[in-house]
Amino acid sequence: MYFHKIALAVLLTLCVSPAWADGVTTSAAGSPYGTLGQNQTIFTASGTFAVPANINKIWVSGCGAGSGGAGGHSADPGGGGGGGAPGIAVSNALIQVAPSSTLTITIGTAGVGGAAGSAGGGVNTDTTIAGLPIGTYTLGGQTSASGVGTVTNGGSGGRNRDSLATSGGSGAGTASTAVASKTSGGDALWTVSGGAGGGATGPGAGGASSPTGNYHTSNIAGGAASGTKGGGGAGGSSPFGSGGAGGTNSIGSNATGYCSGGGGGAATFAGGNGSGGIW
Numbered sequence: 713m714y715f716h717k718i719a720l721a722v723l724l725t726l727c728v729s730p731a732w733a734d735g736v737t738t739s740a741a742g743s744p745y746g747t748l749g750q751n752q753t754i755f756t757a758s759g760t761f762a763v764p765a766n767i768n769k770i771w772v773s774g775c776g777a778g779s780g781g782a783g784g785h786s787a788d789p790g791g792g793g794g795g796g797a798p799g800i801a802v803s804n805a806l807i808q809v810a811p812s813s814t815l816t817i818t819i820g821t822a823g824v825g826g827a828a829g830s831a832g833g834g835v836n837t838d839t840t841i842a843g844l845p846i847g848t849y850t851l852g853g854q855t856s857a858s859g860v861g862t863v864t865n866g867g868s869g870g871r872n873r874d875s876l877a878t879s880g881g882s883g884a885g886t887a888s889t890a891v892a893s894k895t896s897g898g899d900a901l902w903t904v905s906g907g908a909g910g911g912a913t914g915p916g917a918g919g920a921s922s923p924t925g926n927y928h929t930s931n932i933a934g935g936a937a938s939g940t941k942g943g944g945g946a947g948g949s950s951p952f953g954s955g956g957a958g959g960t961n962s963i964g965s966n967a968t969g970y971c972s973g974g975g976g977g978a979a980t981f982a983g984g985n986g987s988g989g990i991w
Contacts, residue, residue, distance in 0.1 A: 755991040756970075761815045770809050772841070773898070774991040775801035775950050775971035776853035777820030779834030779870045781964040781983025782944075782976050784861040784909065786829030789940035789979065791861030791880060792918045795888075795906025795932075795958060796823055796832045796973025796986045797854040797870035798950040799839065805898030808845050816842040820853050820989030825964060825974045827982045832858035832870055832906075832974065839989035851989065854973075858906050858945070861979055866909030866916065866942050870973055875905040875948065878919055882911035885919035885934055885945050885958075901951055906973045907934045907958060910942030918943035918958035918976060924951055934958035935978050944976030947984065956984035 753761065763770075776799025784792045799820055809815065818841075823834035837853020852873050859867030859880060866880030874893040878886040885908035893903040907919030918934025935943025935958035944964045947955030953969020964975030964984035974984030 755817045755819060758818045761817060763809045763811060763813045763815060765812045768809060768811055769806055772805050772807060772991065773803045774839055774851060775799040775952055775989055776839045776851040777822050777837040777989040778947065778950065778967050778972040778986030779823030779837060779854040779857060780825040780832035780986050781947055781956060781974035782832040782858035782860045782867045783826040783828040783830050783982045784944060784977045784979035785863055786980065789912040790863050791866035791911045792909030792935055792942040792944040792958060792978045793826060793861050793976030793983045794858035794867035794869040794880060794909050795921060795945035795947040795955060795976045796858050797872045797875065797906050798903060798948040798955065798973050799837060799853045799971040799989055800851045800872050800874060800893060800903065801901050801951050801971060802851060803899040803901055807849060810845055813843055817991055819991065822988040823854065823986035825983035825985045826860060828977060828980050829860060831860050832983050839991060858976060858983065861909045861942060864912050866911045866918065867976060869906030869908045869919065869945050871905035872903060874903050878905050878908040880908040880911060882913035884916035885910045887919040888921045888948060890922040890924055904948040906948045907945035909945045909976045910937055912940060912942050915940055915942045918945040921946040921948045921955050924949050932957055935960040938978065941979035944978050944983065947973030947975045952990060953987050
């Protein structure tokens with residue numbers, strides 16, 4: 713029995729055993745990493761993968777795309793927007809493939825930050841592998857968009873299927889809490905939601921987003937309150953990237969790396985963009 717290894721996220725990495733090492737030495741178009749050794753392939757853009765004739769299992773690591781942070785309230789005074797959600801991630805998940813089959817790889821699209829007065833974007837954020845014996849393997853993006861700030865309250869943080877919701881209020885925004893996410897096999901990972909935006913009473917600072925286990929050792933900061941404007945909530949991080957900071961009388965920061973949420977904007981400002989998925 714031979715194996716191949718794939719990493720899934722905004723990136724798809726495929727890894728094979730040394731017995732077939734010479735057959736997988738190229739990466740998908742657009743990959744910033746190239747091949748991670750002879751038996752691994754990374755996808756940062758959608759494409760296809762031809763399974764070798766002697767391969768019936770692959771390991772995958774990767775994640776769905778992160779969503780955009782929401783904009784703050786469209787006027788001053790007002791609350792800040794919530795931070796965007798990270799995508800679901802897996803590491804070293806073993807899945808069955810049919811020898812000599814062709815897998816269709818779809819990489820999740822990064823969510824766009826919302827304008828002032830608009831929720832964060834998150835369209836087509838799922839990262840998938842189709843053509844498997846079980847059908848399609850999906851790493852989901854956001855399930856709830858980051859919420860826009862109102863004249864009194866901060867917006868809620870965006871979330872994925874495993875993360876806990878954060879709600880905006882009239883004061884400081886709620887920070888996210890890291891929770892274990894191991895619903896697709898492989899190594900245990902952690903996920904978070906975006907931090908909630910700060911409200912206009914006080915006004916309040918935006919909520920921070922928590923570290924995702926050992927991958928991030930410090931919080932991503934929410935935006936500070938300024939005048940009568942609430943700060944934006946921080947975007948949620950993934951094991952493959954960092955969420956954007958919430959805006960302090962400014963737009964939310966863009967996420968970096970892969971699969972992470974954009975920061976929410978302060979009142980009258982836009983949210984930051986999320987980052988794409990990977991296999």
